[in-house]
Amino acid sequence: MSRIRLFQKRGVALPHHKVTAKLQTVKMPLSKKLYIPLQQHTGAPCEPVVQKKDEVEKGQLLGKMSAAVCAPIYSPASGKVTGVTTVDLPGKFQVETLVIKTAEEQPEQTFSQPQVIDRESYLKAVEDSGVVGLGGAGFPTAAKLGRKKAGEIKLLLVNGAECEPYIATDDRTMIEEDEYIRAGVLATLDSMQIPRGVIAIEKNKPEAIMRMKQIFRDEPRMEVFVLPAKYPQGGKKILIQVVCGDEVPTSGSSSSLGVMVMNVTSLSVIGKYIETGEPLLTKRLTVAGGALKNPQNVEVAIGTPVEEVIEFCGGFTETPKKIVAGGPMMGHAIADLSMPVTKQINAILCLTAEEIQDSLEEPCIRCGKCIDACPLGLSPVEIVEAYDDRDVDALAALYAESCMNCGVCSFVCPAKRRLSTKTSQARKFYLSEVRKNGTK
Ligand code: SF4
Ligand code: SF4
Known part of the structure; x- marks a missing residue:
């Protein structure tokens, strides 16, 4: 049995709705106020290192790690801390949040590039970049990698599946930031002494597949693996099964198989940090849905209120039935549009009643x-x-x-x-x- 056919028996083929897939990412102008939650990841919240009235520079540390499973948070812009509040984030309770009034003039910022020469300096760079699992999981990447010794991982499985409908941010990252992905992947292979890497991409992303084949053409350790378009192939256990043919035990973990699954955009953030010293300050979002006027891919400063992003995309054509942070299958409903964009969000979907197929539950008919x-x-x-x-x-x-x-x-x-x-x-x-x- 081929590797792909193992999974074909299960999962579903969903309508893609990837209407923004061919659209170049547009940079949104900086908001006047940014709201920076001190917990934008799985794990402990950050400890603030600034206070009200402090002037801050773009890239300055705002929240330091308070535990091993945590990720630092930086200021996406120069400005002034004008207050501390709390916000409700999907899947979390109230999170302490710094309010930054951004300066009208944003001085050009230079960052110092980290020296990555071995596993320890690589892990330090990953930690300092502020990166977390950007496919939506939000687990701090340095904490995940730090559990592995050099040589312990047998395969780096780069997740470029992006199987949720609508979302095209990993797709656009592979097209627009291919050099950073290469830098992140090679640093990870070299520093963690991983002998082989596979980048798995669904076949509905032909330009991304072409770019990845091109960018790794002279790298014998890397293979581009084209997946059929099927949901939920981006799930870690499913991806391992499809690509490697190894089934992760129902109650087990992928690390027991020697496979490290990393999201492709997370690797691009690591590559960018290693190449430029700039940590994670912005997010690429797919903003779409039938109730939105101008669906597009937008790069926004972390902390930008969702309502401003929607306004930037032309606002609503009709009142949405549901607004979702993330994809329609696994995303979280947004109750308050003043909520800020965080590291974990990769889409804002303004969905009509027709799109969410809202209907009444009926009794189970035991169809299986x-x-x-x-x-x-x-x-x-x-x-x-x-x-x-x-x-x-x-x-x-x-x-x-x-x-x-x-x-x-x-x-x-x-x-x-x-x-x-x-x-x-x-x-x-x-x-x-x-x-x-x-x-x-
Ligand atoms: S939500 Fe859980 S139970 Fe339902 S199909 Fe997915 S993995 Fe299976
Ligand atoms: S067995 Fe019941 S719950 Fe499962 S799909 Fe059929 S009707 Fe729905």
Whole structure:
């Protein structure tokens, strides 16, 4: 059996809606005020190193690491700290946030390039770049890599799948920042002593595939792997299965297979930092959806309010039924448009009722489609039943902790049951129960 056919039995082919894929990224003018949350990653919040009334320069450290799993946060512009507030971020509670009034004149900033000569200096550079998993996971990259000794990783698997509908930011990064991706990939291979790398890209990104083949044409350690367009191929476990043919055990981790999966845009940030010394200060976003006037890819300063980004894209053509940070399958609904853009957001989607196919839930007809489609081979319908009964043993037996909240089960369910919302809640409930009982 070929590597790809293993996955073809599961997952779904979604309409792509990648209307911005061919559009060059547009740089949005700097906002007058930026709101910089001190936690834009999985892990502990940063400790602020500036206070109200402090003048700050572009690239200056605002929040330092307070724990091993954390990522520093820098000022995207020169200006003045005018206050400290809290904001609600999707998937997080209230996060302490610095307010920066940006200076009218932005002086040209120079950064000092880091010296990367070995694993330690590479990990320090990755940490100082402020990079986190930019595919949406948000896990600090230095913490992830730091768990591995030199020579321990056998394959660097660069994730350029970008399988969620609408989003085209990794695609545009591969086209517009190919040199930085090359620098990031080679530094990672060299410093971590990884013998081989594969960059996996769905076939609906022909220009990105061409650029990556071109940029790595003289690098024998690198291979470009063209994937069929299928959701949720960008999930770590699925990607490993498709590219390597190795199945990650349902309750296991990919590191046991010696594979390090890294998002392609995260590698571009690392490459840019190593080449220029400029840390992560801006985000490339796909701003799209049927309720938006001018869908486009936009580069914005981190901390820019979402409402200003929407305004920059022409505003609404109709009142959106739902505004989502991220993709329609795994993104989070935005309740308050004053919310700032953070490191973890790669899209803002203004979706109409038709696009979200809002309809009433009906009783389960026991068709088994959710089981057939789950990319991890789980039984969503049974996980939901076990969760409704708060049956921890049944959740354990059903591997509820493995659910990656991809939304496929909800998508295929003919009864329109909100399965993935429940399977995600089931996962959280199960993990909190086992932590409470000290069994994990
Ligand atoms: S949300 Fe979870 S249970 Fe549903 S298809 Fe995805 S991995 Fe399977
Ligand atoms: S797909 Fe929906 S209707 Fe079919 S078994 Fe699963 S929950 Fe029931």
